[in-house]
Amino acid sequence: MSKLRVYQLASEYDVPSKEFVDILNKHNIPVKNHMSVLTEQQVTDFRKEYKKGEDTKVQPKAAPKAAAPKQETKAQKPQQPKQESKPQSKAQPKPQQQERKPQQSKPQQQERKPQQRDSSASQNRRPADGQKNGNNGQSPQKRNTGGQGNSGSNNNNRPNNAKGQTVPNNSKPDRKNKNQKRNNNNNNQPAKVRDHSKKGKTARSVYKKMKDEKKTEKLKNQVFEIPELVTVGELAEILDIGATEIIKILMMSGTMATINQQIDYETAEIVASELGYEVKAVKMEDVVTKILEEYDEEDTGNEVKRPPVVTVMGHVDHGKTSLLDRIRKANVTAGEAGGITQHIGAYTVTINGESITFIDTPGHEAFTAMRSRGAQMTDIAILVVAADDGVMPQTVEAINHVKAAGVPIIVAINKIDKEGANPERVKQELTEHNLVVEEWGGDVIAVPVSAKKGENIDTLLEMVLLVSEMGELTADPKRAARGSVIEAQVKKGKGATASLLVQQGTLHVGDSIISGMTYGKVRTMIDDKGKRIKKAGPSTPVEISGLSDIPVAGDDFIVLENEKEARQLAEKRREMEKDARQAKMRLSLDDLFTKIQEGQIQDINIIIKADVQGSIEAIKQSLEKLNTDDVRINVIHGAVGAVNETDVMLASTSNAIIIGFNVRPDKNALAAAETEEVDIRLYRVIYDAIEDVKKAMEGMLAPEFVEKVTGNAEVREVFKIPNGSMIAGSYVTDGKISRNDEVRIIRDGIVVFEGEISSLRRFKDDVKEVASGYECGIGIDKYNDIKLGDVIETFVMEAVAREL
Numbered sequence: 098m099s100k101l102r103v104y105q106l107a108s109e110y111d112v113p114s115k116e117f118v119d120i121l122n123k124h125n126i127p128v129k130n131h132m133s134v135l136t137e138q139q140v141t142d143f144r145k146e147y148k149k150g151e152d153t154k155v156q157p158k159a160a161p162k163a164a165a166p167k168q169e170t171k172a173q174k175p176q177q178p179k180q181e182s183k184p185q186s187k188a189q190p191k192p193q194q195q196e197r198k199p200q201q202s203k204p205q206q207q208e209r210k211p212q213q214r215d216s217s218a219s220q221n222r223r224p225a226d227g228q229k230n231g232n233n234g235q236s237p238q239k240r241n242t243g244g245q246g247n248s249g250s251n252n253n254n255r256p257n258n259a260k261g262q263t264v265p266n267n268s269k270p271d272r273k274n275k276n277q278k279r280n281n282n283n284n285n286q287p288a289k290v291r292d293h294s295k296k297g298k299t300a301r302s303v304y305k306k307m308k309d310e311k312k313t314e315k316l317k318n319q320v321f322e323i324p325e326l327v328t329v330g331e332l333a334e335i336l337d338i339g340a341t342e343i344i345k346i347l348m349m350s351g352t353m354a355t356i357n358q359q360i361d362y363e364t365a366e367i368v369a370s371e372l373g374y375e376v377k378a379v380k381m382e383d384v385v386t387k388i389l390e391e392y393d394e395e396d397t398g399n400e401v402k403r404p405p406v407v408t409v410m411g412h413v414d415h416g417k418t419s420l421l422d423r424i425r426k427a428n429v430t431a432g433e434a435g436g437i438t439q440h441i442g443a444y445t446v447t448i449n450g451e452s453i454t455f456i457d458t459p460g461h462e463a464f465t466a467m468r469s470r471g472a473q474m475t476d477i478a479i480l481v482v483a484a485d486d487g488v489m490p491q492t493v494e495a496i497n498h499v500k501a502a503g504v505p506i507i508v509a510i511n512k513i514d515k516e517g518a519n520p521e522r523v524k525q526e527l528t529e530h531n532l533v534v535e536e537w538g539g540d541v542i543a544v545p546v547s548a549k550k551g552e553n554i555d556t557l558l559e560m561v562l563l564v565s566e567m568g569e570l571t572a573d574p575k576r577a578a579r580g581s582v583i584e585a586q587v588k589k590g591k592g593a594t595a596s597l598l599v600q601q602g603t604l605h606v607g608d609s610i611i612s613g614m615t616y617g618k619v620r621t622m623i624d625d626k627g628k629r630i631k632k633a634g635p636s637t638p639v640e641i642s643g644l645s646d647i648p649v650a651g652d653d654f655i656v657l658e659n660e661k662e663a664r665q666l667a668e669k670r671r672e673m674e675k676d677a678r679q680a681k682m683r684l685s686l687d688d689l690f691t692k693i694q695e696g697q698i699q700d701i702n703i704i705i706k707a708d709v710q711g712s713i714e715a716i717k718q719s720l721e722k723l724n725t726d727d728v729r730i731n732v733i734h735g736a737v738g739a740v741n742e743t744d745v746m747l748a749s750t751s752n753a754i755i756i757g758f759n760v761r762p763d764k765n766a767l768a769a770a771e772t773e774e775v776d777i778r779l780y781r782v783i784y785d786a787i788e789d790v791k792k793a794m795e796g797m798l799a800p801e802f803v804e805k806v807t808g809n810a811e812v813r814e815v816f817k818i819p820n821g822s823m824i825a826g827s828y829v830t831d832g833k834i835s836r837n838d839e840v841r842i843i844r845d846g847i848v849v850f851e852g853e854i855s856s857l858r859r860f861k862d863d864v865k866e867v868a869s870g871y872e873c874g875i876g877i878d879k880y881n882d883i884k885l886g887d888v889i890e891t892f893v894m895e896a897v898a899r900e901l
């Protein structure tokens with residue numbers, strides 16, 4: 098009828114649950130742990146089989162009575178078959194104690210402890226339990242009766258008067274029971290001993306019991322909702338019983354728990370069913386999703402215009418910081434008198450009576466890092482291009498990152514005060530990246546400015562407002578707030594603080610929020626002028642304190658009913674985010690075809706990194722020719738240089754594959770690619786790259802060999818040997834350099850040569866391999882242009898069976 102768990106059966110045989118799992122497995126009953134449920138059939142089979150006297154450890158129970166514990170231990174196992182049979186099948190209370198001793202003296206120390214605890218726990222405490230509950234051995238009811246509301250209200254909360262009253266009554270019997278228990282201990286086994294407890298019942302306790310039973314019955318008709326993670330105390334509260342009751346049951350199953358310990362739903366369910374309660378899981382995941390979905394549901398009808406949020410990007414030294422400073426300063430002097438600007442990660446300026454919020458950290462790296470965590474804070478990107486320098490590599494990166502995010506761009510052609518400034522050339526160069534300015538018939542607004550002199554800054558801001566107008570940015574300030582974390586840190590006297598951008602609704606002091614895995618109540622809130630405020634509406638950056646921990650930049654935050662809910666959701670989200678990351682659909686050439694077939698992708702995003710610009714163009718054009726009616730290839734970014742971490746982040750957020758042509762990923766990129774599960778494909782021949790993508794699209798990708806890097810060495814010295822060839826005095830930084838491996842020379846992330854090793858020496862000796870941490874001389878066959886600082890990478894091609 099009721100399901101039996103492994104630990105329960107184990108306790109019948111008085112075998113530690115852990116060992117019992119092995120025993121069951123030996124009996125072809127596949128169970129994972131002590132909590133696993135056994136089917137009736139399995140139990141019956143086991144009992145039957147066991148009777149046949151198989152060689153398990155189960156027997157100790159029936160084993161001879163204790164006489165010589167130590168020696169017995171070893172002897173016992175072989176003896177088992179004979180003795181076991183009859184008694185065992187119905188768990189025998191009495192023998193157990195005696196048996197316990199021999200068990201303790203068994204070799205497995207680790208096992209022993211839990212075992213001991215287990216038994217002593219049950220010895221000391223169960224009786225109390227047993228007695229309270231024990232009349233008919235039906236644990237659930239009894240336990241409830243005895244322990245129920247009483248101790249529950251004792252330990253946890255008093256609110257329930259009725260229960261509160263029962264406390265004193267109960268607690269006494271409890272103590273009594275303990276004494277009785279002690280008496281019973283000698284011959285007892287909790288489950289059975291309970292019957293004896295009837296003896297001590299007084300009229301009052303019988304009356305009380307009846308009352309409690311009534312209550313219990315009522316409660317039992319109820320289905321209790323239990324979160325997927327719950328502390329012992331919380332479970333007690335939900336079931337309205339004493340936490341000790343729960344702790345006892347956990348102990349019986351071999352888990353030592355405290356009131357604050359978290360248990361999962363499965364465990365909680367077992368405990369509850371032991372107590373005779375019916376429970377069901379409340380999926381926090383559902384709650385979170387529901388909250389998010391509800392929030393996302395269309396307009397409330399109360400939407401009003403909100404300020405745009407702007408991020409500034411561009412090539413190094415083109416004036417991003419100067420521009421942000423200029424805009425901010427202009428605002429402070431013109432803005433609230435006496436306001437001292439605070440660095441809270443973003444600030445708001447007012448122009449023509451309208452506000453604009455600027456994110457303070459310029460650059461596409463931060464932008465993409467935030468985006469990779471889900472934050473979509475930016476409404477408009479200002480691309481700063483120095484008029485004297487023109488479009489540079491990071492300008493292109495920024496363009497591609499912004500485009501991938503689908504954010505409109507306004508170009509600020511900066512440094513127009515400088516001699517040699519040539520805004521027209523900048524406009525020209527921009528067209529090469531599909532940014533055509535308005536005056537040339539395109540739709541990109543470009544404003545020539547001087548951050549240094551403050552020239553045209555107002556115009557730039559007006560353009561921001563114009564673009565924002567077109568974007569129809571709105572929010573309902575009446576809703577509960579949600580937004581994103583801009584940055585976070587621990588501040589003296591304030592604890593964990595976070596700069597938040599309120600994107601929807603209004604955030605109030607006292608609101609309970611969660612952000613990622615952190616939660617808390619907004620204790621204090623300051624704005625970007627350092628002023629304490631009580632509420633903050635849409636597009637407002639604020640710094641708050643009161644969180645349990647530092648949240649992560651880029652995570653969202655939402656406001657919830659109360660702090661408890663926030664905490665529970667934060668915990669749940671921790672799991673969800675982990676799962677989501679793992680489950681995130683990562684694109685890889687290997688599974689491209691399957692995904693195309695399944696209709697999961699229509700666009701294949703590709704990032705190309707190459708040694709020269711020409712290769713990028715060539716690869717791009719060839720790839721674009723592979724477009725079909727169903728699938729389109731988008732090269733979302735292409736640049737010269739090694740594959741770096743930002744490329745990987747962009748690939749991660751855009752679900753792209755990185756193709757490296759004659760370049761290598763740097764270390765950070767490799768690490769990021771591993772965690773983000775980004776597919777980086779490296780090629781030396783353009784044809785191979787195109788063929789791979791083509792074959793992958795057709796489901797034909799079946800390379801037989803995959804490259805495995807075996808070692809890396811850094812060239813620290815270069816010298817010529819008499820025969821004229823060059824030797825690279827190198828230090829092996831990782832892996833090992835093997836004489837027979839293939840080799841490539843990498844300079845600044847670019848592969849300059851690929852070939853074979855001609856000689857490998859340690860001091861004067863020819864060696865087969867040199868391990869990491871050692872120096873060696875490496876000669877490269879047919880290559881005499883090794884330079885200081887080059888990296889020598891060795892690799893082998895391994896045959897791999899491909900599956901699609």
Ligand SMILES: Nc1nc2c(ncn2[C@@H]2O[C@H](COP(=O)(O)OP(=O)(O)OP(=O)(O)O)[C@@H](O)[C@H]2O)c(=O)[nH]1
Binds near residue numbers: 415511512546
């Ligand atoms: N003449 C002139 N110089 C400028 C202007 N804007 C910035 N600069 C100068 O250009 C240099 C770089 O400016 P930053 O604002 O630090 O540039 P950035 O893009 O923030 O640089 P990174 O933070 O290193 O990426 C500084 O020396 C500035 O003074 C301008 O409008 N005119």
